[in-house]
Amino acid sequence: MSYIEFEPKYRTYTIMDREHEQLISIINRFFDEWVGNKGVNSLPYLLELAEYGQNHFDSEERFMENNHSNNIEEHKAIHKKLMERLVEMIQRIQNGEEITMETFQFLQHWLMNHIAGTDKASYGVLGNKAH
Numbered sequence: 001m002s003y004i005e006f007e008p009k010y011r012t013y014t015i016m017d018r019e020h021e022q023l024i025s026i027i028n029r030f031f032d033e034w035v036g037n038k039g040v041n042s043l044p045y046l047l048e049l050a051e052y053g054q055n056h057f058d059s060e061e062r063f064m065e066n067n068h069s070n071n072i073e074e075h076k077a078i079h080k081k082l083m084e085r086l087v088e089m090i091q092r093i094q095n096g097e098e099i100t101m102e103t104f105q106f107l108q109h110w111l112m113n114h115i116a117g118t119d120k121a122s123y124g125v126l127g128n129k130a131h
């Protein structure tokens with residue numbers, strides 16, 4: 001069973017869903033590996049998440065601009081903050097902070113609250129059209 005399920009409430013019914021699915025899949029792979037082997041080297045997963053996350057934010061900002069979505073500037077500022085928080089977390093882990101369930105709770109909130117809140121609010125109208 002996956003740590004994060006891509007439930008309907010998280011879907012935006014736009015092409016962005018595929019990228020969200022990729023991000024969820026990185027966290028789920030990381031979780032599975034951690035459950036199976038607590039001594040997992042977490043860094044590759046976190047770096048993959050940071051890299052794919054940044055690519056997704058860039059791609060989503062272009063997508064919103066092309067579609068005249070709501071609150072783009074505010075949304076961009078939130079993306080910037082999210083990346084900062086992720087980088088801070090990665091640095092703490094690099095400095096020896098242990099991976100625990102709280103790590104995964106953080107990642108889940110980090111990604112899913114943003115999708116369910118800000119993403120859907122910005123381009124939810126588009127999503128409804130495409131639905």
Ligand SMILES: [Fe+2]
Nearest residue numbers: 016060115119
């Ligand atoms: Fe997104």
Ligand SMILES: [Fe+2]
Nearest residue numbers: 060114118119
């Ligand atoms: Fe976003």
